[in-house]
Amino acid sequence: MRFTCLLLLSFTACTALAAPAQRVISLSPHMTELAYAAGLGDKMVAASEYSDYPAEALELERVANHRGIKLERILALQPDLILAWKSGNPPREMAKLEQLGFNIFYSTSKELPDIANTIERLGQYANSPKQAQQVASDYRQQLAKLTAQYQNKTKVRYFYQISAAPMITVADGHWPTQVFQVCGGENIFAASKAPYPQVSQEQVVIRQPEIIFGTSHANTNVAMWQAWQGKIPAVDNQHVFTVTSDWLNRPTPRTIKAIKQVCDHLDAVRAQRQAQD
Template identity: 65%
Template structure:
C-alpha cells in the first residue's frame, strides 16, 4: 500500500482528477490487457490490432496498428480516456489528441513492479478499484515468492532469441530482460549498446550460453543450432526452451506466468549440472 501511495504522489496532477469514465480506447495490446485486469473491460469501445486477450478483446473495433492510429475515427468516437503505449504509439498523433482535449494515460512499465503499480493507477478510472487492487496484490505476492526463491541461486547464462531471420535479441534492462534477471539469468548480450541488437550465430557461440530461449512466435528452433552442438553448451545439453510470447513480451499481469516458466527452466538447468 505504501508503494501505491508513492505512485500517486508522483503523479498528482493526473490522478487528482482521476474518476470513473464511461468510454475507453486502447492503442496497444498490452494496455488493452491491462484495462481488463483493472476492471475497465466493459468501458473499452475500441483497441489496437493484436489486442487478443482476454477473449472479449477480440470483438473490439480496431483503431490502431503498427503503421499508426486512425485519428479521425478516434476523434469521432470521443472516448473519455485513451490508453497509449509510451514510446510505441506515434508521438505526433498522441500530442495532437492531447491538444484536442483527450485525456491520455501512458503506459510503459520498466520493471516488474511497474505492472502492479500501473494496475492500481488504472483502477482509479474504474467504478470500483477492488479488481485492480486484487490483481496488483496477487502479482506482487507471486513476484515476491519468485524473488525470494531465486535470490541466492547460481546465475545461469542465457541467450534470448527474439526473432529468427534476422536473429535479434535484447540487451541491458530493456523488456523483457527483467523476467530473466528475476530468476538468476545472465544475458550474454547485456552490454550491447543497442537495445535490441541483431546478432550472428558466431557471436552467440563466442559467448557460450548455457540456455537458449525462444518464444511461441519466434521459436528457438533446435535445428538452427544443431550444427553447433559441440560448440554450444545449450545445444549439447538440450537446454533450448520455448516461452509463451504474449506472457513474456507484453508487460501485463500474465508476465508473472512467464517469470514462473523461465524460473522453472533455469532451475531445471541448475539441477542437471549437479
C-alpha cells in the first residue's frame, strides 16, 4: 500500500511539472527572454530589473535586481512557476522560496547548445510546446551553420573587457567565451584560475591581443587604449570594437547575433593579415 502511494505521489508530481503554468515570474533578464521565446509571454506577471526584451517585458512589475529579491511581493503574486539563475540569484533568498514550496526552474546554460535545451524544457510549461520546439530548432540550425563555417578559420588572439574600473575579463569555460570560440577566437586570459579575473592594462599589453572587445557598459574605446599605441596590435590596427552587450552576455536565442557580430570582427583581422602578407 505504501509503495503504491509513493508511486501515485511521484506520478502526481511529474504531472504537475508538465502542466501549463498560469503565473510566471522571472528573476533574471535572460530567463525573461527565454520565457517569451518558449511561449510563456502571456503567463508572465513579474520579472527582474533590466528585463527589457522583448518589448512586452518592459510592462512587467519588477521583483528582483542586483541587490536582491522582493520576497514579500513574490509571495503576494503567488506564481506557480519561478524562473531563476542558479549562479546569479542570491542562494539564501532562493532557499526561502524553495522552502515555501514554489516551483522553481533554474537556468543552467553553460554551453551554446544548452540555450535550445532550456527553451524546450520551458516549453513544457506553455499551453503548447510547438513555439519552444520551433525556436530551439531554428537556433540549433543557425549554430550548426556558423560552427561549420568557422571551424577551420585561423585563430585570432582577443581580449574581452567586461568592465573598465576595475578591469574585468573572463577565463575560458565561462560565459561568454563560448561565443568567441565558435569564431576562432583565442582568449589571452584563457588559463586564468579565476573565472572572471581582474586584470591590468599592462597584463593585456604583455599578451599582445590582435583585437579588443568591449561593451557599452565597459566604456571600451580606442581612446582609452591610445596610450599603448605601438605596443598592442589591436590598437595599432584599430581593432578595438564595441559589441552589443545583451546579445553577448545573455544566453538566449539572440546569442546567434552575438556570434555573427564577433565573427565579422575577427574576419576583419584575418583580412588585414592577408593584406599585409
